[in-house]
Amino acid sequence: MEDRGVEAGRMQSEKETTEALLEEGRVFRPLPQIVVDANLNPNDYEDAVKRGRYDLEAFWEEAAHELDWFKKWNQVVDRSDAPFFKWFAGSKTNIAYNALDRHVKTHRKNKVAIIFESEGGARERMTYYDLYRAANKFANVLTSLGIKKGDRVAIYLPNIPEIAIAMLGCAKAGAVHSVVYAGFSALALRERTNHAEARLLVTVDGFYRNGKLIRLKDVVDDAMTACPTVETVVVVRRSGAKIDMSDGRYLWFHDLMDGEQSEFETREMDANDPLFILYTSGTTGAPKGVVHVHGGYMVGINRTLKWVFDIKETDIFWCAADPGWVTGHSYIVYGPLIAGTTTVMYEGHPLFPGPDRMWQIIEKYGINILYTAPTTIRMLMRFGAQHPKKHDLSTLRLLGTVGEPINPEAWIWYYENVGNQNCPVMDTWWQTETGMFMVAPTPCNVLKPGSAFKPVPGVHVDVVDANGEPVEAGKGGHVVVKEPWPAMLSTLYKDPEKYKEVYWSKIPGMYLAGDIASKDADGYFWFQGRSDDVLKIAGHRIGTAEVESAVVSHKHVAEAACIGVPDKIRGEVAKIFVTLKEGVEEDEDRLVNELKAHVRKELGPIVIIRGIEFKDKLPKTRSGKIMRRVLKARELGLKEGDLTALED
Ligand code: ATP
Numbered sequence: 001m002e003d004r005g006v007e008a009g010r011m012q013s014e015k016e017t018t019e020a021l022l023e024e025g026r027v028f029r030p031l032p033q034i035v036v037d038a039n040l041n042p043n044d045y046e047d048a049v050k051r052g053r054y055d056l057e058a059f060w061e062e063a064a065h066e067l068d069w070f071k072k073w074n075q076v077v078d079r080s081d082a083p084f085f086k087w088f089a090g091s092k093t094n095i096a097y098n099a100l101d102r103h104v105k106t107h108r109k110n111k112v113a114i115i116f117e118s119e120g121g122a123r124e125r126m127t128y129y130d131l132y133r134a135a136n137k138f139a140n141v142l143t144s145l146g147i148k149k150g151d152r153v154a155i156y157l158p159n160i161p162e163i164a165i166a167m168l169g170c171a172k173a174g175a176v177h178s179v180v181y182a183g184f185s186a187l188a189l190r191e192r193t194n195h196a197e198a199r200l201l202v203t204v205d206g207f208y209r210n211g212k213l214i215r216l217k218d219v220v221d222d223a224m225t226a227c228p229t230v231e232t233v234v235v236v237r238r239s240g241a242k243i244d245m246s247d248g249r250y251l252w253f254h255d256l257m258d259g260e261q262s263e264f265e266t267r268e269m270d271a272n273d274p275l276f277i278l279y280t281s282g283t284t285g286a287p288k289g290v291v292h293v294h295g296g297y298m299v300g301i302n303r304t305l306k307w308v309f310d311i312k313e314t315d316i317f318w319c320a321a322d323p324g325w326v327t328g329h330s331y332i333v334y335g336p337l338i339a340g341t342t343t344v345m346y347e348g349h350p351l352f353p354g355p356d357r358m359w360q361i362i363e364k365y366g367i368n369i370l371y372t373a374p375t376t377i378r379m380l381m382r383f384g385a386q387h388p389k390k391h392d393l394s395t396l397r398l399l400g401t402v403g404e405p406i407n408p409e410a411w412i413w414y415y416e417n418v419g420n421q422n423c424p425v426m427d428t429w430w431q432t433e434t435g436m437f438m439v440a441p442t443p444c445n446v447l448k449p450g451s452a453f454k455p456v457p458g459v460h461v462d463v464v465d466a467n468g469e470p471v472e473a474g475k476g477g478h479v480v481v482k483e484p485w486p487a488m489l490s491t492l493y494k495d496p497e498k499y500k501e502v503y504w505s506k507i508p509g510m511y512l513a514g515d516i517a518s519k520d521a522d523g524y525f526w527f528q529g530r531s532d533d534v535l536k537i538a539g540h541r542i543g544t545a546e547v548e549s550a551v552v553s554h555k556h557v558a559e560a561a562c563i564g565v566p567d568k569i570r571g572e573v574a575k576i577f578v579t580l581k582e583g584v585e586e587d588e589d590r591l592v593n594e595l596k597a598h599v600r601k602e603l604g605p606i607v608i609i610r611g612i613e614f615k616d617k618l619p620k621t622r623s624g625k626i627m628r629r630v631l632k633a634r635e636l637g638l639k640e641g642d643l644t645a646l647e648d
């Protein structure tokens with residue numbers, strides 16, 4: 001395959017070692033108060049890395065022993081049908097048993113499992129016992145409606161407790177859930193529902209977002225005109241909006257639940273039976289239907305949550321994503337519940353009714369860990385530090401970020417203004433496909449703003465060239481995983497050939513992530529964007545994240561997106577789209593020149609910029625990632641491709 005290594009590099013030179021940076025105050029040492037009782041202390045960290053390297057199977061087997069199984073495995077990883085790896089082969093378990101059933105037999109029975117805050121500010125709390133009984137009822141509902149093991153259930157719900165009830169109920173009954181983010185259009189819902197051949201859909205009459213009633217059921221009506229496999233639509237009543245229930249397929253959630261028992265015998269599943277299908281964000285092309293299974297997935301998310309976010313039973317954990325993304329599956333619903341902690345769900349928009357809503361929520365519930373995305377951090381930065389400053393955020397112990405490379409400016413802003421310099425920032429690199437954190441620090445590691453640190457112990461991520469050879473420090477290359485990991489996807493739904501082709505064929509024997517990164521002299525990873533997006537200017541390769549990070553470090557810039565456009569002489573040059581911070585009123589021509597000079601200063605003369613365009617908004621996926629392929633198609637007058645994931 002073509003080599004897409006990257007040559008320029010922020011903080012990559014040999015001289016910029018941790019030690020040198022520590023002297024300059026550009027890296028962050030672990031905070032003593034956190035290290036003291038960390039789930040994985042600094043001494044054990046090194047040991048875990050070694051164990052994960054030399055005996056991968058024993059390492060993950062130990063992690064599996066923290067969970068409950070109906071029948072033990074006879075093999076930790078069955079590699080006989082690679083790349084269709086089978087973790088904990090021969091075992092029986094159920095992820096919902098681990099998230100609920102085993103807790104209600106302990107003191108956690110009456111502990112708060114979910115804190116829900118509506119956009120209007122109402123709070124609801126569900127204990128483990130409440131959630132257990134609701135999930136049991138829903139599993140009975142599914143069974144009564146004829147849903148059998150392996151049948152697909154589409155879930156099109158906002159961030160409300162019923163989405164967790166529906167997911168867990170499916171898992172209990174052995175049905176495969178396919179959650180479709182509630183911000184998606186009728187077309188996107190229809191495509192995903194039809195691809196999964198769902199027999200049942202769960203939705204809501206309506207919900208509130210940004211102060212507006214979103215009439216979700218109307219969207220469903222539109223989608224259902226062409227969803228022939230769906231026999232039943234179960235509707236949660238939330239907003240009380242007037243909706244049409246006349247179609248025989250529509251049934252009320254509360255009516256069905258009222259008629260069911262709160263006991264259900266959780267189904268014993270094979271560890272490799274599918275748990276869910278989830279479509280990728282669609283940043284780089286048409287979304288792919290990623291399949292995850294019960295056993296390995298729960299082992300992977302449990303271990304990573306405990307080590308990376310250092311989660312404790314006493315924590316109140318807020319992953320401010322949506323359950324419609326893998327982040328929400330792994331770290332709003334399943335991970336925190338398996339860990340027996342309290343997970344926070346917020347229905348609404350992060351800026352409603354004002355730019356301090358998130359800080360208000362943290363203060364109100366005394367949240368300990370906040371996990372969000374760089375796009376949200378940059379948006380909140382745009383409104384200024386006075387908003388977090390108005391609130392008591394002192395309960396926070398740890399911060400996290402995911403979704404895109406985080407530029408050092410945003411990292412430091414988050415660290416200083418949200419964490420008050422008391423909370424390490426865990427930048428976690430992973431994918432829908434990986435199911436769990438892959439490259440991420442723990443709170444006992446030395447952090448460099450903008451780097452996701454190193455692979456999690458027991459995970460074998462590396463950066464290689466087109467032939468699969470490791471690249472030297474400071475050089476960019478392909479991100480690969482060299483050994484199977486427990487929460488890995490099992491396949492692409494209905495398309496095992498594509499699974500092999502996309503992830504396993506280009507560099508034989510390795511999982512190809514599709515991202516590029518470099519490692520610095522200390523082995524820290526610096527993610528630089530998608531391999532499809534790499535610019536090749538006069539023979540030099542530059543990652544988009546690198547250019548964007550340089551642009552965003554200018555004081556007037558809020559966000560930037562960089563694409564390559566063809567150039568007769570240099571092969572390709574950069575075009576940059578910029579959104580400015582609130583209230584910036586500079587002359588545009590002057591600012592263009594200033595930004596060009598700024599990038600030149602940051603990255604040197606190799607980044608040749610064709611144009612800089614100011615925009616009020618950048619095209620993003622509904623999960624908040626910049627869609628460079630859309631900007632590029634528009635710029636070059638090409639076909640825009642699959643747009644179902646686009647925000648507006
Ligand atoms: P598609 O696969 O359909 O193009 P997508 O890759 O955006 O969509 P996700 O699985 O939601 O779908 O996102 C995973 C990708 O997000 C990673 O491959 C990487 O490009 C990016 N990413 C996630 N976390 C980080 C991070 N901490 N640092 C850098 N990049 C990240």
Ligand code: MG
Pocket residue numbers: 280284431514
């Ligand atoms: Mg992807």
